[in-house]
Amino acid sequence: MKPQTTLVHAGDRRRLGSYIPVSTPIFSSSSFFYESIGELADVFAERQPGQTYARMGNPTSEGLEDLTKALEGGSCAFATASGMGAVHLALMAGLLDRRPAIVAADVLYGGTLELLRSVMPRTGIEVRFCDFCDLEGVQRAADEVGPSVLLVETLSNPCLRVADLDKIRDIATAHNALMLVDNTFTPLLIRPFDHGADMVIHSATKYLAGHGDVLAGVVVAQEEHREALRHSQRCLGGNIGPFEAFLVMRGMKTLALRMRQHCSNARKVFEALRDHPAVERLIYPGDPAHPDAATVAALMPAGQAGGAVGIDVKGGIPGAYRFVDKLRLVKTSASIGDMTTLALHPSTATHRMLSQEERDAIGVTDGLVRLSVGGEHIDDILADLRQALETQ
Ligand SMILES: Cc1ncc(COP(=O)(O)O)c(C=O)c1O
Known part of the structure; x- marks a missing residue:
């Protein structure tokens, strides 16, 4: 089956x-x-x-x-x-x-x-x-x-x-x-x-x-x-x-349908924002330049690299905060995997207990915003992300 x-x-x-x-x-x-x-x-x-x-x-x-x-x-x-x-x-x-x-x-x-x-x-x-x-x-x-x-x-x-x-x-x-x-x-x-x-x-x-x-x-x-x-x-x-x-x-019961949509939307977010001038670095496991691209290809189905994207926004913590505060459709939340697209600033939320040196060592930079790409229409997600990045 x-x-x-x-x-x-x-x-x-x-x-x-x-x-x-x-x-x-x-x-x-x-x-x-x-x-x-x-x-x-x-x-x-x-x-x-x-x-x-x-x-x-x-x-x-x-x-x-x-x-x-x-x-x-x-x-x-x-x-x-x-x-x-x-x-x-x-x-x-x-x-x-x-x-x-x-x-x-x-x-x-x-x-x-x-x-x-x-x-x-x-x-x-x-x-x-x-x-x-x-x-x-x-x-x-x-x-x-x-x-x-x-x-x-x-x-x-x-x-x-x-x-x-x-x-x-x-x-x-x-x-x-x-x-x-x-x-x-x-x-x-x-x-x-x-x-x-x-x-x-x-x-x-x-x-x-x-x-x-x-x-x-x-x-x-x-x-x-x-x-x-x-x-x-x-x-x-x-x-x-x-x-x-x-x-x-x-x-x-709808996990398979939802995962397909999360994966497809995350890929489109990556493709749309990879060269955005306000973005320092975009982390997406389906990126051919991702450091673990070979492992991703061996473990995951082609074209489906999950629903998470890391957007390292220029301008450190103030830059990340400006971006997240401007989001309207996307909600700021500590969770992932919902139908709603969610954004989180790990260095001041889930990973705040680490020292700056520890965060730097594992790549949790001050500008990093973790996006859990939801199931909304991709045009609406991209419109919200783009307008929030515009002010950077
Ligand atoms: C990878 C991973 N494992 C475990 C947990 C803990 O799950 P819960 O918040 O349901 O206790 C989380 C929560 O974000 C997680 O992301």
């Missing part, structure tokens, strides 16, 4: 009495009962399928888990209350019974960086950051640290670098480490399991849900990680709620 069809049909369509609902209902019950205590005991002991208590499982979130499993081609999935909940769950499950050491990409979503910089190390977990596009550097870091987990994002946020997942897999294998891949920016475009990922993470808040109306996450994994994830999920308790699971499922 083609992915577009899977996304419309996969998920929970359980028989309720004599009928089967076409759309997964919201099961807002926190616990479930049976005609006899013996039956409940059988369900608890997994001698019989069923539900007991919503933190252990809920039919709506299980529907979403089936759907995301089908999307990524994994064996199991665990839906969480946010993308950060998914990052946390994956890391905790990945470290169970293993050396508490992580090698992570130095360019990641700000919240993930914060978790790895200011929470994990204070619990005794060693974290080493390095540039995942410099494979020798990753090899060196892995040799020195002996990690249990390597963590990377498919399109790094916000600089849109693309690491060679197959080569990272080789390094992980040589160290008996797991490869965890955050695929939030590239659902349908990159399939990390095809490149040896052990777990795939999504902030479902973004493209999966797609409408800017829900906070959610999911970890999809290979079979051998099922028990570690299931046990950790039940103990950590960061489960998704049924209403949120419903919204993500509803959004995902």
